[in-house]
Structures are given as structure tokens and as C-alpha cells.
Amino acid sequence: xxxxxxxPSHQVTQMGQEVILRCVPISNHLYFYWYRQILGQxxxxxxxxxxxxxxxxxxxxxxxFSVERPDGxxxxxxxxxxxxxxxxxYFCASSEASFAGxxxxxxxxxxxxxxxxx
Amino acid sequence: AQxxxxxxxxxxxxxxxxxxxxxxxDTSESNYYLFWYKQPPxxxxxxxxxxxxxxxxxxxxxxxxxNFQKAAKSFSLKISDxxxxxxxxYFCAFMMDNYGQNFVxxxxxxxxxxx
Numbered sequence: 213x214x215x216x217x218x219x220p221s222h223q224v225t226q227m228g229q230e231v232i233l234r235c236v237p238i239s240n241h242l243y244f245y246w247y248r249q250i251l252g253q254x255x256x257x258x259x260x261x262x263x264x265x266x267x268x269x270x271x272x273x274x275x276x277f278s279v280e281r282p283d284g285x286x287x288x289x290x291x292x293x294x295x296x297x298x299x300x301x302y303f304c305a306s307s308e309a310s311f312a313g314x315x316x317x318x319x320x321x322x323x324x325x326x327x328x329x330x
Numbered sequence: 331a332q333x334x335x336x337x338x339x340x341x342x343x344x345x346x347x348x349x350x351x352x353x354x355x356d357t358s359e360s361n362y363y364l365f366w367y368k369q370p371p372x373x374x375x376x377x378x379x380x381x382x383x384x385x386x387x388x389x390x391x392x393x394x395x396x397n398f399q400k401a402a403k404s405f406s407l408k409i410s411d412x413x414x415x416x417x418x419x420y421f422c423a424f425m426m427d428n429y430g431q432n433f434v435x436x437x438x439x440x441x442x443x444x445x
Contacts, residue, residue, distance in 0.1 A: 245432065255375070255421060257432040268432060301373055307431065319431075321375035 214238040216322035218304050224328045225294050233289045233325045235304030241318070244287045245305040246279065248272065249324075255303065261287065294329045301326050332357045332424050334436035342442040343412045350397075351407045351439050353422030361427035364398065364405045369419040369438070378420070381405065383427075412443045 217236040225231045237244050246258040259269040261279055276298075278290045287306075291298055307319040333356045343349035355364070366378040381389045381398050388396050393413075397406045409416055422436040 243431070247433070254437045255433070255435040257434070260432055270432075303375060305375075319377075323372070323374050326373075 214320070216304055216306055216320050218302075218322035218325050220325060221323065222326045222328070224330060227296060227329050228293050231291050231294055231327065233291075233302050233304075233327065235287045235289070235306075235322055236285060237287055237304070237306030238308075238318075238320055239285075241306035241308050241320075243267075243307045243309070244279075244281070245307075246289045247303040247305065247321075249301040249303065250297075251300070258289070258302075291327075294327075296329050299327060299329045332359070332362075332426070332434045334422050334424050334434055336420075336422055336436040336439050338439045339437070340440045340442070342444055343409075344444050345412055345414060347412055348408060348410045349412055349441065351409075351420050351422075351441065353405045353407070353436055355403050355405065355422070355424050355436075357403070357424065357426075359426055363425045363427060364396075365423040365425065365433070366394070366396070366405075366407045367421045367423055367435075368416075369421060370415075370417070375421075379407065409441075414443050414445060417441060417443045 219234045244261040247255050248258055249255045257270050259273045260267045276292045281287045301324045303324045304322040335354045362383045364381045368376045368378050379389050379391045379394050388398050393410045395408045419438045419440050421438045423433040425433055
């Protein structure tokens with residue numbers, strides 16, 4: 213079964229450093245997403261991406277965050293200057309279609325990257 | 331804005347027994363989708379079951395079934411014949427039926443299946 217692959221599985225970074233979280237979506241998927249889960253809390257939507265641009269973003273996704281798909285296969289989330297409160301599990305997801313009825317059936321999450329900011 | 335509430339932070343059930351996890355949501359939309367996701371200790375998000383709001387029939391997937399009450403905005407998950415592998419966090423989630431399709435998750439219920 214196709215998978216969304218995230219690397220690394222765990223990353224520790226110093227406060228103020230830039231960090232890049234990488235994701236390889238399922239190959240025929242066109243829509244890409246990032247979610248965040250602070251330890252012990254619910255999963256929260258960050259951003260969705262389609263046709264090389266952001267289609268929707270939440271209030272959490274401020275100027276410190278950016279996304280890009282540099283080579284047509286990888287989809288990355290960059291945090292420019294990490295803060296302690298950025299420590300969380302970050303999930304990448306991808307889907308084939310845009311509409312919930314169709315896309316949600318193929319909506320696949322990766323295993324997540326645990327980011328620890330010290 | 332849509333919100334999802336799960337009023338049971340933790341639950342436990344004996345192996346082979348049946349357990350029901352509660353979920354309520356708030357929306358002014360008429361067309362939407364509801365989901366239950368399972369998150370085992372590995373932290374992977376695994377789809378358990380999916381319900382279209384326009385369908386009156388409750389969704390079922392093997393041992394998992396839902397009780398969808400649209401007027402009450404309630405979407406509970408029933409797990410029959412509970413197994414040790416069902417031990418996980420369970421998240422109820424909402425998705426609007428429109429172009430943007432991000433999930434709105436509830437806070438989760440931690441389910442422990444006891445031997």
C-alpha cells in the first residue's frame with residue numbers, strides 16, 4: 213500500500229535554529245498538507261498546498277513557517293527560527309483529489325516527525 | 331468555525347467487550363464528512379471509519395461502527411469485541427465538503443483495552 217514518508221523521525225534543534233522537515237507524498241497525489249500535534253493535545257491543521265502554492269493556512273502558520281515542493285516529489289516544511297513552543301509532532305499528509313468526498317478516501321498521513329526544540 | 335468535542339479523555343474496556351466513544355461537533359454546514367482516526371503508540375494516524383453526512387445509514391467497518399445523529403450533531407464510535415491492539419488514542423474529525431479539505435480534530439480519547 214502506498215505510503216507518505218517523513219524524515220527524520222525525530223529531530224532535536226537549538227532554539228533559534230532553522231529546521232526543515234521533509235515529506236515524500238504518494239506519487240499520484242496532488243494535494244499536500246502539514247499538521248501539528250503538541251504532546252498530549254489534538255492534531256491541528258497548519259497548511260495545504262496545491263499546484264505549487266498554498267491553498268489554505270491556519271493561524272498557526274505564521275511568517276516563521278514556509279512550505280515548498282522543490283523537485284516535484286518532496287514536500288518540505290521549514291521553520292525559520294524555532295521556538296520552544298514549536299516542539300511537537302509534525303504530520304505530513306497527501307490526497308489525490310480536492311473535494312472531501314473524493315479526496316478523503318485517499319487522504320494518507322505520514323508517520324510524523326517529532327521535533328524537539330531545546 | 332467548526333469545532334469537535336470529545337468529552338471522554340480516557341476510557342478502558344475489557345478484552346472482548348464493547349465500548350462506545352463519544353463525539354459531538356458544531357457546524358452550520360449541511361454537507362460534510364466525519365471520521366474516526368486511531369493513533370497507536372507509534373503515533374501514526376490511521377483511518378478507522380468515515381461517514382458522509384448526507385447518508386442516513388451508519389457506517390460500519392468490521393468491528394467498528396458509528397451512531398451518527400445529524401440533528402443532535404453526534405457521532406459516536408462503537409468498538410465490538412475489543413482487542414488489545416485497539417489500545418490507542420482515538421480522534422474524531424470533521425471535514426467540510428468543499429474545496430479546502432483540512433481536518434478539524436477533536437481532543438482525543440485514550441482507550442485502553444485490558445486483558
